[in-house]
Amino acid sequence: MIEVSQEAKKVEEKTRRFPPCRKACPANVNIQGYIALIQRGKFKEAVDVIRNDMPFPAICGRVCFSPCEEECSRTNIDQAVNIRNLKRVAADIEREVAKPNPKPIPIKHDERLAIVGAGPAGLTVAYELVRLGYPVTVFERMAEPGGMMRYCIPDFRLERSVVADEIAYIQGLGVEIRTNVEFGKDITLESLGKEGYKAVFLAVGTQEGMRLGVPGEDLKGVMNAVDFLRDVALGKKVTVGDAVAVVGGGNSAIDSARTAKRLGAKDVMVLYRRSREEMPALPSEVADAERDGVKFHFLVNPKQIIEDDGKVKAVECLRMQLGEPDASGRRRPIPVSNSEHQYVVNCVIPALGQLANASSIPKAVIGKDSRIPLIAVDNLTLETRLPGIFAGGDVVTGSASIIEAVGAGKRAAISINRYLTGKDLHQGRENIDEVTWVKSMGNIKKKESRFEPFEHQQPMKMDEIVDYLETIERNATFEACRCLGCGPCEECLEGIGLCEPDKAVVEEDLCVGCNICASVCPFGAIAKDENNIAKVDELLCKGCGICATRCPAQAISLKELTNERLITLTLMSGGMK
Amino acid sequence: MSFKPKIVSVMCNFVFCQNSEEIASKTDATRINCIGMIDPVSIIEIMRNCVEGVMLFGCKPPDCHYVEGNLQAERTVKMLQKLLSLIELEPERIELNWISPMGDRTYDSYERHFSDKITSLATYPMAARKGEAKFEEDMLAAKRVASDFRLRTMLGIERKTVDYENVYGEKISSEQFDDLLDEVVSAEFVRCKIRNLLEKESLSVKDMSKHLNLAPQEVLRHIVTLRHKGIVAVERVEGTTPIYASLETN
Ligand SMILES: Cc1cc2nc3c(=O)[nH]c(=O)nc-3n(C[C@H](O)[C@H](O)[C@H](O)COP(=O)(O)OP(=O)(O)OC[C@H]3O[C@@H](n4cnc5c(N)ncnc54)[C@H](O)[C@@H]3O)c2cc1C
Ligand code: SF4
Numbered sequence: 001m002i003e004v005s006q007e008a009k010k011v012e013e014k015t016r017r018f019p020p021c022r023k024a025c026p027a028n029v030n031i032q033g034y035i036a037l038i039q040r041g042k043f044k045e046a047v048d049v050i051r052n053d054m055p056f057p058a059i060c061g062r063v064c065f066s067p068c069e070e071e072c073s074r075t076n077i078d079q080a081v082n083i084r085n086l087k088r089v090a091a092d093i094e095r096e097v098a099k100p101n102p103k104p105i106p107i108k109h110d111e112r113l114a115i116v117g118a119g120p121a122g123l124t125v126a127y128e129l130v131r132l133g134y135p136v137t138v139f140e141r142m143a144e145p146g147g148m149m150r151y152c153i154p155d156f157r158l159e160r161s162v163v164a165d166e167i168a169y170i171q172g173l174g175v176e177i178r179t180n181v182e183f184g185k186d187i188t189l190e191s192l193g194k195e196g197y198k199a200v201f202l203a204v205g206t207q208e209g210m211r212l213g214v215p216g217e218d219l220k221g222v223m224n225a226v227d228f229l230r231d232v233a234l235g236k237k238v239t240v241g242d243a244v245a246v247v248g249g250g251n252s253a254i255d256s257a258r259t260a261k262r263l264g265a266k267d268v269m270v271l272y273r274r275s276r277e278e279m280p281a282l283p284s285e286v287a288d289a290e291r292d293g294v295k296f297h298f299l300v301n302p303k304q305i306i307e308d309d310g311k312v313k314a315v316e317c318l319r320m321q322l323g324e325p326d327a328s329g330r331r332r333p334i335p336v337s338n339s340e341h342q343y344v345v346n347c348v349i350p351a352l353g354q355l356a357n358a359s360s361i362p363k364a365v366i367g368k369d370s371r372i373p374l375i376a377v378d379n380l381t382l383e384t385r386l387p388g389i390f391a392g393g394d395v396v397t398g399s400a401s402i403i404e405a406v407g408a409g410k411r412a413a414i415s416i417n418r419y420l421t422g423k424d425l426h427q428g429r430e431n432i433d434e435v436t437w438v439k440s441m442g443n444i445k446k447k448e449s450r451f452e453p454f455e456h457q458q459p460m461k462m463d464e465i466v467d468y469l470e471t472i473e474r475n476a477t478f479e480a481c482r483c484l485g486c487g488p489c490e491e492c493l494e495g496i497g498l499c500e501p502d503k504a505v506v507e508e509d510l511c512v513g514c515n516i517c518a519s520v521c522p523f524g525a526i527a528k529d530e531n532n533i534a535k536v537d538e539l540l541c542k543g544c545g546i547c548a549t550r551c552p553a554q555a556i557s558l559k560e561l562t563n564e565r566l567i568t569l570t571l572m573s574g575g576m577k
Numbered sequence: 578m579s580f581k582p583k584i585v586s587v588m589c590n591f592v593f594c595q596n597s598e599e600i601a602s603k604t605d606a607t608r609i610n611c612i613g614m615i616d617p618v619s620i621i622e623i624m625r626n627c628v629e630g631v632m633l634f635g636c637k638p639p640d641c642h643y644v645e646g647n648l649q650a651e652r653t654v655k656m657l658q659k660l661l662s663l664i665e666l667e668p669e670r671i672e673l674n675w676i677s678p679m680g681d682r683t684y685d686s687y688e689r690h691f692s693d694k695i696t697s698l699a700t701y702p703m704a705a706r707k708g709e710a711k712f713e714e715d716m717l718a719a720k721r722v723a724s725d726f727r728l729r730t731m732l733g734i735e736r737k738t739v740d741y742e743n744v745y746g747e748k749i750s751s752e753q754f755d756d757l758l759d760e761v762v763s764a765e766f767v768r769c770k771i772r773n774l775l776e777k778e779s780l781s782v783k784d785m786s787k788h789l790n791l792a793p794q795e796v797l798r799h800i801v802t803l804r805h806k807g808i809v810a811v812e813r814v815e816g817t818t819p820i821y822a823s824l825e826t827n
């Protein structure tokens with residue numbers, strides 16, 4: 001494994017220049033680095049690179065929202081590199097072939113740290129700090145760690161065993177997780193302080209489903225999405241009946257609808273008050289749900305839930321129309337009068353988002369807007385008003401995503417380490433710059449993404465597994481080769497030796513200022529300056545040598561591989577063995 | 578093994594990447610960052626050393642880690658093949674192969690196929706011509722063509738003019754460009770030969786045409802251009818015959 005926490009140190013100490021994917025990733029995972037390894041079929045090493053940046057390669061390989069793909073430079077040519085699936089393949093191959101094997105990290109510090117909430121945010125802080133050599137304890141209310149990943153994201157999207165394995169890895173490094181301990185009841189900030197914990201990270205997430213606020217909401221047969229999903233995940237017997245209405249347009253609505261379908265409901269409908277375009281759920285998730293047979297009704301909103309003998313009989317809705325954009329930029333739905341209509345259902349699942357549970361947050365750290373109990377923190381350092389008390393994840397941002405929780409965890413870990421070593425929390429943070437420029441290739445025909453995500457595999461026989469892995473390995477290599485490696489060379493982790501870190505040099509006396517080099521350089525790394533002499537930006541230059549071949553005056557050569565050297569090397573090879 | 582043709586191969590770091598280590602241990606292939614970096618001058622220089630064939634490997638378009646280095650290489654190779662035919666060698670001696678990570682062909686199979694092809698060529702073995710004055714002259718002229726400013730400028734703006742359009746909003750087809758390039762290469766080849774000759778001694782058009790085995794009118798045509806560009810000048814007149822000299826220093 002690559003020297004732990006080195007990356008964190010780098011981030012802390014020097015200005016980093018990232019390719020767009022890495023900049024877009026809230027956890028700044030070194031995407032270019034691990035994709036370069038996948039190109040070489042080095043899946044195991046690729047996972048090590050991911051682990052160096054965050055502890056959940058297999059989880060994020062499955063359910064991350066992948067903001068990285070939206071920013072990928074390859075979209076200038078055709079489509080983004082299928083980053084999420086590449087991560088998944090690497091992680092799966094590691095799981096199948098190399099079995100991740102964590103080694104306990106020696107404790108180097110005396111200061112004990114407490115983390116409240118074993119969701120992705122809390123676990124990431126634990127992971128980062130244990131790698132710095134701190135003794136870390138995580139307190140979790142539920143019987144098992146994992147937060148939403150364990151109890152809300154359904155098994156058919158994210159297998160429980162995957163979550164369990166990745167958490168076991170963190171534990172294997174030496175993190176202690178105490179479950180069935182509730183903050184606010186069994187422990188408090190004071191009790192943790194008395195027990196000698198020097199810093200606390202609060203990551204209790206948002207656990208309470210928002211209420212619909214319509215009559216009939218407390219009837220039997222109305223279950224909030226998070227409670228519903230949690231009960232299913234806990235293995236409780238949940239009956240939904242034949243017809244189910246899910247209210248909402250986010251991912252938890254989609255997950256609830258698909259879960260209800262799997263529990264045997266014949267008709268599952270999602271009621272959303274805006275139109276399809278405004279849905280916060282990912283289009284791919286919506287497509288999956290439609291494939292499962294879930295129906296969508298847009299521009300409808302429940303007015304009341306109608307009862308029959310104490311149970312749900314139907315949900316009465318109003319039609320909506322879209323008005324002016326609201327604060328979130330989405331068009332505000334306005335009810336159409338006299339448009340009441342009913343859907344006959346046995347069960348209603350409100351999936352309108354989650355709120356934090358005010359009782360599990362100490363009063364002193366709650367933000368100003370007390371209607372929504374969220375913890376207020378310094379955006380950069382994640383420190384709360386109380387020194388030494390940090391917070392991150394959903395409980396700070398409101399329901400967001402795993403990778404944002406991981407990103408928060410990483411930032412908090414840097415702060416906590418600084419806090420404990422007496423360093424300034426702010427100094428020199430947030431110094432990530434993007435540099436990369438790939439020209440738009442209008443001439444190249446758009447291609448379909450050639451690496452299709454695959455369905456969750458049933459248990460397979462050994463030879464089937466080998467076959468399967470071979471195919472996905474080849475596919476993954478192919479897909480990985482689409483990555484342009486558009487970030488700076490250091491991203492590929494110096495020393496891995498995938499290609500020569502070469503740079504172009506201009507012999508200024510020979511340069512005629514024709515600027516042809518600038519027009520052929522794919523990375524915009526070279527252009528003439530005010531004196532009409534070509535200048536190379538070494539950070540951007542990848543050493544492809546195209547400018548050198550095309551310079552009419554032969555004024556450019558590569559530092560390492562000059563033409564002379566290439567000729568000598570090639571001639572020395574003297575043919576093939 | 579001596580009976581095998583002397584062949585070299587140059588490939589980019591990204592082709593055959595899954596079994597790159599295997600290839601490295603088995604062959605003498607030279608690996609470079611991008612096949613687009615292969616300079617025409619270098620290839621001519623390699624062939625001047627009596628290498629019978631050059632095999633190049635790059636990523637199959639539209640994939641290239643440097644976006645279009647492979648297309649640049651394609652253009653270089655087309656130009657070189659034209660040059661080879663001018664010096665009476667088969668264009669097949671330079672082969673550019675596109676490799677896709679999904680491809681099934683192994684490196685070995687390319688190698689075998691290429692060396693079979695080379696040994697069946699009419700001019701094989703080229704090594705037999707080593708030391709021949711004409712061969713040397715041709716190769717040197719070819720090298721000079723490959724370093725020529727005008728030609729390299731043309732190659733440099735090719736991607737822009739063919740795929741986008743130039744500043745005048747013109748766009749030309751790849752075929753048109755090929756024809757244009759062929760013309761320039763042929764003309765440049767004769768001019769470079771003249772330049773090489775005149776650098777050694779001052780000559781009349783008649784002498785040059787004899788030496789180059791070309792019609793005097795054609796030689797004169799190029800001389801006019803070269804004079805115009807200030808590359809050659811009339812040194813003296815012998816009787817009524819002007820004697821030309823090179824103005825280049827080296
Ligand atoms: C249905 C659903 C689907 C989702 N799908 C995706 C997806 O596909 N991709 C994605 O990126 N994100 C998804 N998310 C969002 C994602 O799960 C969350 O943003 C993420 O888990 C937040 O992490 P966290 O660590 O802040 O909080 P949580 O994951 O909520 O973890 C908080 C932990 O704190 C514990 N806790 C709470 N109160 C206490 C207390 N008083 N004492 C001790 N422990 C306590 C909780 O039990 C929990 O384990 C989904 C969310 C839902 C609800
Ligand atoms: S091309 Fe590669 S390095 Fe560049 S943004 Fe896409 S995935 Fe990242």
Ligand code: SF4
Pocket residue numbers: 503504520521522523524525526536540541542543544545546547548
């Ligand atoms: S070698 Fe030249 S063309 Fe290639 S990245 Fe560097 S400056 Fe640009």
